[in-house]
Amino acid sequence: MITLLKITSKKSLLVTKKEEENRSHKIFEEEFFPHINALKTFAFHLSYNEEDANDLVQETYLKAHRFIDKYIEGTNAKAWLFKILKNAYINEYRKKSKRPTKVDFEDIVSYHDSDSDRVSGYLDLREEIFQNMMGDEVTVAINSLPIDFRTVILLCDIEGFTYEEIAKIIDVPIGTVRSRLFRARNMLKEKLKSYAVKLGYEDKRGSRIFSDSDEEE
Amino acid sequence: MEEREQVQNLRHKIELYFDKALPENEQQDLLHKVKTDPDCSEMFNNEKSFRDLIKNGVKRTPVSPDLIQTIKERIRL
Numbered sequence: 001m002i003t004l005l006k007i008t009s010k011k012s013l014l015v016t017k018k019e020e021e022n023r024s025h026k027i028f029e030e031e032f033f034p035h036i037n038a039l040k041t042f043a044f045h046l047s048y049n050e051e052d053a054n055d056l057v058q059e060t061y062l063k064a065h066r067f068i069d070k071y072i073e074g075t076n077a078k079a080w081l082f083k084i085l086k087n088a089y090i091n092e093y094r095k096k097s098k099r100p101t102k103v104d105f106e107d108i109v110s111y112h113d114s115d116s117d118r119v120s121g122y123l124d125l126r127e128e129i130f131q132n133m134m135g136d137e138v139t140v141a142i143n144s145l146p147i148d149f150r151t152v153i154l155l156c157d158i159e160g161f162t163y164e165e166i167a168k169i170i171d172v173p174i175g176t177v178r179s180r181l182f183r184a185r186n187m188l189k190e191k192l193k194s195y196a197v198k199l200g201y202e203d204k205r206g207s208r209i210f211s212d213s214d215e216e217e
Numbered sequence: 218m219e220e221r222e223q224v225q226n227l228r229h230k231i232e233l234y235f236d237k238a239l240p241e242n243e244q245q246d247l248l249h250k251v252k253t254d255p256d257c258s259e260m261f262n263n264e265k266s267f268r269d270l271i272k273n274g275v276k277r278t279p280v281s282p283d284l285i286q287t288i289k290e291r292i293r294l
Contacts, residue, residue, distance in 0.1 A: 045276075057288075062292065137274070157271045157272060
């Protein structure tokens with residue numbers, strides 16, 4: 001009798017294990033792996049290099065596998081994976097970052113000002129300014145942002161996460177997400193404007209912005 | 218001063234619209250204003266160009282099939 005119970009129990013354990021493996025396989029194939037390129041892009045812009053980005057992506061999937069029982073099938077897999085990656089980056093890669101992020105005093109002050117800094121105004125750039133921009137300039141501009149600002153741009157403008165999702169991914173209040181986005185976009189516009197000036201852009205609404213070559217003439 | 222505030226509010230709404238955070242009823246109002254008000258239309262198009270540039274211009278680095286295979290092997294899929 002005891003032997004029979006043991007065999008039945010062992011058999012049901014095997015069935016359960018097999019079911020768990022099937023569930024895990026299904027989730028990885030249908031919900032997790034479709035986001036691997038998005039994760040890689042995020043990892044690349046956090047770590048600045050291919051090798052670290054690949055390590056981060058790999059670590060993210062290994063952690064997702066380890067904690068798969070905490071994931072509810074059919075929910076927001078992308079946000080869940082991005083949160084794992086962000087935490088992995090903070091825990092292990094930020095310390096040994098090859099390019100430490102510089103945050104100047106002004107950034108810190110404005111960063112803590114939350115939405116009140118909207119009063120200082122939006123940086124207005126005209127449509128034409130973007131016409132001659134290359135992807136390289138955008139990448140350099142994004143990568144030059146301090147990490148907290150870069151992160152919200154990547155999550156919102158590149159990956160299309162909502163404020164609520166971003167707040168959960170990076171563990172900050174929604175107001176902070178909005179404030180960082182506002183600041184980050186203004187910083188980006190400033191940087192892109194500088195590139196545009198170098199390319200010879202002029203703002204037809206007001207005084208002309210001269211390029212280096214114009215000044216030489 | 219009032220005009221400046223109105224412009225700031227409009228810009229804020231445009232920003233929320235592109236962030237998909239503007240309530241649906243306000244979306245309709247905004248899109249109507251974009252169609253009928255040249256200044257609003259210009260602001261809207263400027264912001265759209267900026268967002269498009271960021272989204273399309275950023276460097277994307279696809280994952281190699283080898284990395285996917287390595288991950289699958291490590292988690293035994």
